[in-house]
């Protein structure tokens with residue numbers, strides 16, 4: 196699962212997790228992580244339980260900079276996930292189209308986000324490895340129907356071939372309410388909070 200915060204106009208909006216694990220020294224990415232630098236993602240740091248990266252996309256006439264925590268999928272790190280999605284504007288839940296069981300696991304993440312995540316978090320479902328359609332186990336139609344049923348963004352991606360990565364982030368940009376929006380009291384807009392910066396620390 197990937198938790199996403201957003202900077203608009205390059206103003207600073209950081210998630211609680213970034214404050215917990217701020218990063219400064221660019222490091223070599225984990226060799227098996229799925230989104231690589233050619234896609235315009237800048238890696239900053241990683242450890243066993245999560246990696247931090249940024250990605251900037253143009254949305255209309257704004258530059259949106261995403262602060263991204265890619266959390267480990269392994270069960271042993273599950274209890275740590277709230278640290279990452281709490282305070283995030285969006286979550287991308289990635290499954291592997293060639294492994295049916297990853298699609299079942301995804302549904303557990305959706306339940307967890309619904310129960311414990313921020314109320315207005317934008318949920319996106321990404322069926323990764325769409326370059327491997329010959330060994331597909333999850334039908335695109337089934338995944339899309341499921342995503343629609345929970346009002347999530349849905350896209351099939353290939354991190355390897357850079358398919359639909361930008362499109363995914365642009366769609367997330369479109370769905371995250373503007374920081375300038377001034378919803379009426381009791382409105383459902385997601386409020387991106389500014390938080391003071393802290394001295395830089397490394398997570399591992």
Ligand SMILES: Nc1nc2c(ncn2[C@@H]2O[C@H](COP(=O)(O)OP(=O)(O)OP(=O)(O)O)[C@@H](O)[C@H]2O)c(=O)[nH]1
Pocket residue numbers: 196227228229230266267268269323324325326327352353354355356
């Ligand atoms: N063919 C193909 N392989 C991919 C793609 N994305 C990732 N891989 C490969 O799939 C393997 C697993 O990738 P990871 O990025 O470690 O997967 P993950 O889901 O982040 O794993 P966790 O950290 O355990 O959650 C690696 O060998 C990647 O090179 C893709 O789009 N296409």
